[in-house]
Amino acid sequence: MATSASQTLRTPSLKNPSLSLSSKPFLSSAFSVSIRSRQNRGSRPLLVVVSAGLDAKPTILVAEKLGDAGIELLKDFANVDCSYNLSPEELCTKISLCDALIVRSGTKVSREVFESSSGRLKVVGRAGVGIDNVDLAAATEHGCLVVNAPTANTVAAAEHGIALLAAMARNVAQADASVKSGKWQRNKYVGVSLVGKTLAVMGFGKVGTEVARRAKGLGMHVIAHDPYAPADRARAIGVELVSFDEAISTADFISLHMPLTPSTTKILNDENFAKMKKGVRIVNVARGGVIDEEALVKALDAGIVAQAALDVFTVEPPPKDSKLVQHERVTVTPHLGASTVEAQEGVAIEIAEAVVGALKGELAATAVNAPMVPAEVLTELKPYVVLAEKLGRLAVQLVAGGSGVKSIKVTYASARAPDDLDTRLLRAMITKGLIEPISSVFVNLVNADFTAKQRGIRITEERITLDGSPESPLDFIQVQIANVESRFASAISESGEITVEGRVKDGVPHLTKVALSFAGRSISQV
Numbered sequence: 001m002a003t004s005a006s007q008t009l010r011t012p013s014l015k016n017p018s019l020s021l022s023s024k025p026f027l028s029s030a031f032s033v034s035i036r037s038r039q040n041r042g043s044r045p046l047l048v049v050v051s052a053g054l055d056a057k058p059t060i061l062v063a064e065k066l067g068d069a070g071i072e073l074l075k076d077f078a079n080v081d082c083s084y085n086l087s088p089e090e091l092c093t094k095i096s097l098c099d100a101l102i103v104r105s106g107t108k109v110s111r112e113v114f115e116s117s118s119g120r121l122k123v124v125g126r127a128g129v130g131i132d133n134v135d136l137a138a139a140t141e142h143g144c145l146v147v148n149a150p151t152a153n154t155v156a157a158a159e160h161g162i163a164l165l166a167a168m169a170r171n172v173a174q175a176d177a178s179v180k181s182g183k184w185q186r187n188k189y190v191g192v193s194l195v196g197k198t199l200a201v202m203g204f205g206k207v208g209t210e211v212a213r214r215a216k217g218l219g220m221h222v223i224a225h226d227p228y229a230p231a232d233r234a235r236a237i238g239v240e241l242v243s244f245d246e247a248i249s250t251a252d253f254i255s256l257h258m259p260l261t262p263s264t265t266k267i268l269n270d271e272n273f274a275k276m277k278k279g280v281r282i283v284n285v286a287r288g289g290v291i292d293e294e295a296l297v298k299a300l301d302a303g304i305v306a307q308a309a310l311d312v313f314t315v316e317p318p319p320k321d322s323k324l325v326q327h328e329r330v331t332v333t334p335h336l337g338a339s340t341v342e343a344q345e346g347v348a349i350e351i352a353e354a355v356v357g358a359l360k361g362e363l364a365a366t367a368v369n370a371p372m373v374p375a376e377v378l379t380e381l382k383p384y385v386v387l388a389e390k391l392g393r394l395a396v397q398l399v400a401g402g403s404g405v406k407s408i409k410v411t412y413a414s415a416r417a418p419d420d421l422d423t424r425l426l427r428a429m430i431t432k433g434l435i436e437p438i439s440s441v442f443v444n445l446v447n448a449d450f451t452a453k454q455r456g457i458r459i460t461e462e463r464i465t466l467d468g469s470p471e472s473p474l475d476f477i478q479v480q481i482a483n484v485e486s487r488f489a490s491a492i493s494e495s496g497e498i499t500v501e502g503r504v505k506d507g508v509p510h511l512t513k514v515a516l517s518f519a520g521r522s523i524s525q526v
């Protein structure tokens with residue numbers, strides 16, 4: 001083992017970036033930004049910029065209503081076709097004449113859309129956060145960049161959550177319908193007060209934080225559950241981070257703000273409704289899929305849940321005869337969380353800038369995928385890319401709630417000279433593994449550093465240069481999370497360090513070390 005060098009990751013400059021908008025099929029759905037082959041290594045940057053290659057003005061199809069400011073920005077750069085309410089067939093016909101497409105959540109951008117574009121479609125812009133209506137795998141395979149607008153509707157979603165909370169507590173929707181039908185039922189619609197009640201915010205991210213802040217202003221006692229949120233951010237606004245069970249069992253009101261991921265799907269189910277206080281009230285402006293809707297109907301009928309207010313549904317629009325929608329004690333809105341004039345204007349500008357930038361060949365900080373990695377680079381790095389993501393995922397799964405993940409150290413041991421091995425793809429994959437399981441963000445080579453920085457995660461990288469043959473790019477990769485509590489050290493109150501390490505043998509990634517070290521003592525080591 002020879003030298004060791006350490007450096008702190010800084011977000012790379014996004015000026016004059018080098019994003020290749022290749023129309024070739026992707027080898028990996030995870031990352032798809034072109035990387036120069038090793039022969040070209042000397043001429044940085046590693047990300048290759050190839051302009052969109054558009055000879056004439058590009059054409060952008062806006063398939064759902066977008067704020068005027070965004071349309072004006074688009075028109076400065078491209079021909080803009082605003083065609084709303086297209087049938088799937090009409091969309092497929094039009095798309096072959098378009099370089100970019102902008103949608104909200106109401107348009108399904110299916111595999112057929114990408115296939116029909118015959119390689120002309122280079123960017124899909126989702127004017128909002130969720131991209132569940134875009135077939136990302138198909139986009140990636142067709143070399144189409146997908147960008148979204150993750151921040152401009154945060155406040156709107158939080159305000160809608162608060163609107164539903166208050167409307168539910170005071171039966172506003174039911175009473176309105178009653179008066180309009182000619183009745184005057186003052187005793188029937190006696191509500192409950194918010195002041196002094198406990199609100200559990202489930203998911204303390206962008207929207208959850210804003211809801212908590214507003215609920216405090218209404219005099220509520222606010223607790224939150226988010227295994228990955230930093231405790232100091234919660235403390236700063238007077239919110240206590242608690243366990244899932246404590247949150248749902250002590251709350252008078254529960255407001256959902258976590259992303260829909262495999263681990264949050266139907267997280268409110270029969271088992272968890274049974275743990276709640278009788279008479280609890282639930283608000284959901286996140287995603288319909290986080291609630292088992294059948295279980296919610298049962299909990300409403302059993303009186304466990306007194307009321308629910310829902311903006312989102314597992315299937316949208318929900319069936320007309322949905323028992324949940326028709327339930328007397330349920331207030332519903334048609335996915336209006338982002339629908340304010342201000343948010344739509346902000347989203348329109350955010351998405352227009354991202355789409356125009358991408359068409360110009362600039363790196364998009366809100367990209368959710370990116371074009372292909374050349375075969376020769378990917379072939380060599382492929383098992384390490386898989387290893388890197390798995391190490392990130394494992395490390396974050398070992399973290400207990402409370403203190404949050406802030407400081408990551410990545411060590412690469414290699415016999416290659418530091419200049420001979422660009423670790424950005426690996427670092428991005430570790431970041432992807434760390435962040436994706438705990439958020440609604442899609443992390444890729446383009447946005448990994450940006451996303452880590454935005455979440456207050458500091459990543460330092462260290463290179464250990466080994467003696468020996470530089471044939472293989474790496475000997476091992478080690479990921480260390482400092483100052484965290486581990487799920488497996490519940491008897492220990494101090495925070496400590498979690499270390500995971502892996503190697504690639506015969507092209508297959510292997511986990512070679514898991515170590516938990518607290519207050520200088522090693523708690524467990526594999």
Ligand SMILES: NC(=O)c1ccc[n+]([C@@H]2O[C@H](COP(=O)([O-])OP(=O)(O)OC[C@H]3O[C@@H](n4cnc5c(N)ncnc54)[C@H](O)[C@@H]3O)[C@@H](O)[C@H]2O)c1
Nearest residue numbers: 157203204205206207226228258259285286337338438440
């Ligand atoms: N109704 C609407 O119109 C509307 C508008 C905007 C956002 N949304 C939805 O709201 C949700 C939150 O959006 P955001 O922008 O705040 O996202 P975000 O990524 O900023 O926050 C999500 C938070 O959830 C946390 N989390 C992850 N897994 C969790 C778990 N198992 N338990 C508790 N917390 C967990 C993450 O740590 C993160 O802090 C998303 O589902 C988004 O799609 C809906």
Ligand SMILES: O=C(O)[C@H](O)COP(=O)(O)O
Nearest residue numbers: 104105106128129130338
């Ligand atoms: O994901 C989002 O941003 C929200 O759910 C809002 O979606 P919309 O802009 O399609 O209403």
